[in-house]
Amino acid sequence: MGIIRLLSDLVASQVAAGEVVERPASVLKELVENSIDAGAKRIEVTFAQGGSKLLRVSDDGCGMDRSDALLSLERHATSKIRTLEDLSVIGTLGFRGEAVPSIASVSRFRLSTHSRIAGGIQGTQITVDGGKIIDVREHAQSYGTEVEVKDLFFNVPARRKFLKSEKTETAHLLEQLQILAVAHPEIAFACLHEGREIFRLGSSDSLAVRLRDLYGARFLESMQEVTHTEMEGISVNGFFARPGEGRSDRSLQFLFINGRMIRSPFLSQALREGCDGILPKGLHPQAVLFFTLDPAKVDCNVHPAKREVRFQEPGKIKAVALHVVEKIMGNYHRMVTPMPLEGIARPYEVIRPAAAQPFLPVIKTAMLEESPIAPLNVSTSTYHQKNHQQPNDLNSHLLPVIPFLEEKRPLCRYVGSVAERYFIMEEGDGFTLVEVRAALERITYERLRHSFLGGMLERQQLLIPEIIEVSPSHYSWIMAHEEFFKKAGLEIDSFGQGIHGRASHSLKIDTIPTLLNTASGSQILYELMGALQMEEGKTKDGLEVVKRMHEEILARSLSRITAKIQKIVHEEKTAIMLLGDLLKCELPYATPSGRPTMIQFSAVALERKFRC
Numbered sequence: 001m002g003i004i005r006l007l008s009d010l011v012a013s014q015v016a017a018g019e020v021v022e023r024p025a026s027v028l029k030e031l032v033e034n035s036i037d038a039g040a041k042r043i044e045v046t047f048a049q050g051g052s053k054l055l056r057v058s059d060d061g062c063g064m065d066r067s068d069a070l071l072s073l074e075r076h077a078t079s080k081i082r083t084l085e086d087l088s089v090i091g092t093l094g095f096r097g098e099a100v101p102s103i104a105s106v107s108r109f110r111l112s113t114h115s116r117i118a119g120g121i122q123g124t125q126i127t128v129d130g131g132k133i134i135d136v137r138e139h140a141q142s143y144g145t146e147v148e149v150k151d152l153f154f155n156v157p158a159r160r161k162f163l164k165s166e167k168t169e170t171a172h173l174l175e176q177l178q179i180l181a182v183a184h185p186e187i188a189f190a191c192l193h194e195g196r197e198i199f200r201l202g203s204s205d206s207l208a209v210r211l212r213d214l215y216g217a218r219f220l221e222s223m224q225e226v227t228h229t230e231m232e233g234i235s236v237n238g239f240f241a242r243p244g245e246g247r248s249d250r251s252l253q254f255l256f257i258n259g260r261m262i263r264s265p266f267l268s269q270a271l272r273e274g275c276d277g278i279l280p281k282g283l284h285p286q287a288v289l290f291f292t293l294d295p296a297k298v299d300c301n302v303h304p305a306k307r308e309v310r311f312q313e314p315g316k317i318k319a320v321a322l323h324v325v326e327k328i329m330g331n332y333h334r335m336v337t338p339m340p341l342e343g344i345a346r347p348y349e350v351i352r353p354a355a356a357q358p359f360l361p362v363i364k365t366a367m368l369e370e371s372p373i374a375p376l377n378v379s380t381s382t383y384h385q386k387n388h389q390q391p392n393d394l395n396s397h398l399l400p401v402i403p404f405l406e407e408k409r410p411l412c413r414y415v416g417s418v419a420e421r422y423f424i425m426e427e428g429d430g431f432t433l434v435e436v437r438a439a440l441e442r443i444t445y446e447r448l449r450h451s452f453l454g455g456m457l458e459r460q461q462l463l464i465p466e467i468i469e470v471s472p473s474h475y476s477w478i479m480a481h482e483e484f485f486k487k488a489g490l491e492i493d494s495f496g497q498g499i500h501g502r503a504s505h506s507l508k509i510d511t512i513p514t515l516l517n518t519a520s521g522s523q524i525l526y527e528l529m530g531a532l533q534m535e536e537g538k539t540k541d542g543l544e545v546v547k548r549m550h551e552e553i554l555a556r557s558l559s560r561i562t563a564k565i566q567k568i569v570h571e572e573k574t575a576i577m578l579l580g581d582l583l584k585c586e587l588p589y590a591t592p593s594g595r596p597t598m599i600q601f602s603a604v605a606l607e608r609k610f611r612c
Contacts, residue, residue: 009075009131020102023163024051024152025172027107030099031147032180035059036187037080037092038145041203044190045177050169051152052160058146065118066136069111069126073133075101090300093260100147105131106159108150114141130155167480174198175473178214178503179261182254182288185210191472198472199503211239211288216469216504219252223286224328231323232316238289240328246275246283249530256290257298263307270318274325289324291317412579414572423575430602434575437563438597439582444515445559445592446585452487452551457558459489459511466509466521467495474529475505481532488528488554489513490521515558519565524558531557556592 021027028051035043038061048054064072071077078097081090103109108130114123123141127134153160163169170193181189181201188203201213212220223239230236238256255267268284275285299310311317415424415431423434451457470478478485478492485492490513495506509521516524531553568574582588582597590596 020099021106021152023172024055024169025176027051027055027103027149027152028057028173029176029180030094030103031055031057031149032177033093034099034147035061035145036180036184037094038062040144040187042188042190044192046192047170047173048194050163050166051173052163052166052169053151055149055152055173056146058144060142060144062117063115063123063144064113065115065120066124068115069113069124070133070136072097072111073101073104073126073128077101091258091295101131103149104128106154106156107152108154110148110150111145112139112141112148113145114143116143165480167476171473171477171480173473174471174476178471178473179254181214182207182210183256183259183261183290201503207238207288214503215252215471218469219286223288226289226324226328229320229324229327231320232313234291234293234317234320236289236291236320236324238287240271240287240289240324241275241279241285243278243329246279246285247530248283248527249534250284251530251533252286253284254288257300257309258292258295259290260300260309261307262309264309266311266314267317267321270321271325274322274329278329285325289321291320293317412576414575417570417575420568420570423570423578425575425579429604430600430606432579432598432600434579434582434598435596436568436570436578437566438591438595439578440566440568441559441563441591442585442588442597443578443581444562445555446587448515448555448558449551452555457487457489458514459491460514460517461511462509462521468507468509468522468525469504470507472503472505475507477533478507478525478529484532484550484554485525485528487550488524488558489515490525490528492525513558516561516565519561524561527561528554528557559592 020030024047028045028047032043032045035057038059040059040061043057043059046054046056068079074097076097078094080092080094080097100111109128110125111128112123112125114120122138124136125139125141126136153163164172174191177189177191181187185204185207188201190200191198199213201210204210208220208225211223220239222242222245224242226236226238226240228235228237250268253268253271255262255264271285271287272279279285297312299312302308302310413426415426417423417436418433421436423436425432425434448457475494479494482492489511490509491511493508493510495508497505509525512519512521512524532550535553588597
């Protein structure tokens with residue numbers, strides 16, 4: 001007897017559901033896209049328990065008659081394409097005919113619809129339980145369609161256990177709905193959570209109004225409009241970050257191809273490339289850009305969830321993206337002026353402005369001595385040295401640290417600094433280049449790791465609380481991780497509806513960590529959000545493992561922020577102190593992310609460089 005067998009329709013649908021239906025947000029995406037394709041002008045979403053208990057999407061689109069409603073539950077039944085040629089010129093969001101039967105196979109599903117075309121007094125209602133149709137009847141239904149999904153994955157417990165917490169799933173669901181609302185400002189959207197209205201957006205012909213309503217006025221002010229631009233047969237419009245505006249993640253970077261939201265590292269890299277010299281490394285520009293091109297030149301059928309596309313001419317779309325960024329940045333691009341030829345007429349003579357300081361200061365000798373530091377005390381965050389204190393520079397607000405090494409350091413001479421970024425330290429028969437901010441990041445990281453053993457970081461009460469506006473999905477996510485932020489020294493409370501946006505929410509930041517008292521609360525919040533969101537989805541381990549992961553993310557993120565904002569005095573005293581503290585770290589030669597903190601050059605290696 002053969003070992004290869006044909007799968008039943010039910011099993012095949014559940015296999016397909018594994019590709020299409022990852023979580024409640026995936027169900028929402030498929031159902032709302034169907035509503036948009038049906039020509040809806042109003043879409044309402046209701047959900048409970050993160051969408052796993054209940055998810056209902058209703059619209060006023062064209063609806064279906066009885067026969068079409070039944071056929072829509074069959075695999076690969078679709079109204080979007082007819083022939084193979086249609087697959088190469090897709091102009092709708094859905095086209096495979098897999099989503100509805102796949103969703104129905106892993107839930108308790110009910111479809112109610114009434115066709116505008118067929119007319120009639122009543123519509124049709126179909127009830128499905130785990131992929132089996134159990135009831136078909138006439139139903140009083142207004143024109144349009146309503147799909148109700150209950151108990152998602154009730155018959156696939158292995159999939160259900162991989163869902164995150166209710167608050168996390170709610171945040172994903174709201175984020176997906178926001179993306180679809182941004183893509184279609186001409187459609188009115190409403191969202192209700194267990195009977196409570198989260199937001200209601202009226203239809204508008206203005207993308208700016210939709211962005212303001214969802215993300216707040218501050219987000220819109222940080223963007224500049226991209227007026228309709230056409231190049232190489234590709235048109236672009238939308239909004240792009242003003243010079244200097246950026247985030248550590250791409251969560252506020254929305255790219256649409258022919259109305260479809262995609263994640264494209266290729267396009268994101270092009271946008272970042274256009275900001276080189278203007279936006280600091282590690283930051284990504286905010287963007288809401290709509291690219292419209294010939295459907296035949298883009299393949300939407302390369303990803304199960306249609307999140308990725310393949311371009312026939314990627315070079316052209318990259319050129320258009322770069323052109324848009326250059327147009328926005330205008331004169332902000334850094335201009336590099338070549339050195340005049342006269343300046344290198346005599347190569348042995350160093351040419352510098354009269355006011356410039358000599359490159360090498362007077363070389364001084366110093367011994368790196370052990371400086372006992374106050375024992376760990378979470379309530380005291382000032383860094384105390386035995387022989388000196390520097391409350392306003394390098395060691396200001398750093399936390400007490402780890403046990404020190406006992407032996408004396410070898411003789412070391414401070415030579416100078418380069419580009420206000422590196423310290424040059426001569427030792428023995430060579431020298432060491434110390435990357436100042438990388439060293440500070442490693443020192444702060446190890447101190448934070450030890451300080452977490454004593455509880456939360458010391459916090460500083462803000463005289464005037466900072467009020468920020470966030471989108472519904474960010475609000476839900478932040479509230480779900482309130483304890484995480486509290487451990488970091490941020491006390492955050494809800495402050496009602498957004499000041500300007502109809503859907504945005506206001507948050508009040510009352511305290512910030514003393515360690516970062518020169519940074520804004522929002523800067524710290526967004527940095528921690530980006531880091532945690534990037535890492536959180538990678539584990540499904542126990543609470544203790546998750547807790548340790550949170551502490552690691554806090555230590556890495558806060559040390560990185562500290563290194564960015566700390567003012568460094570480039571002088572001998574600071575250099576000696578920094579190098580001494582760095583060498584007392586458990587892993588002094590790299591930052592937590594693996595970037596070198598110092599590089600050593602021996603006299604032998606230097607001699608090789610100058611040999612003929």
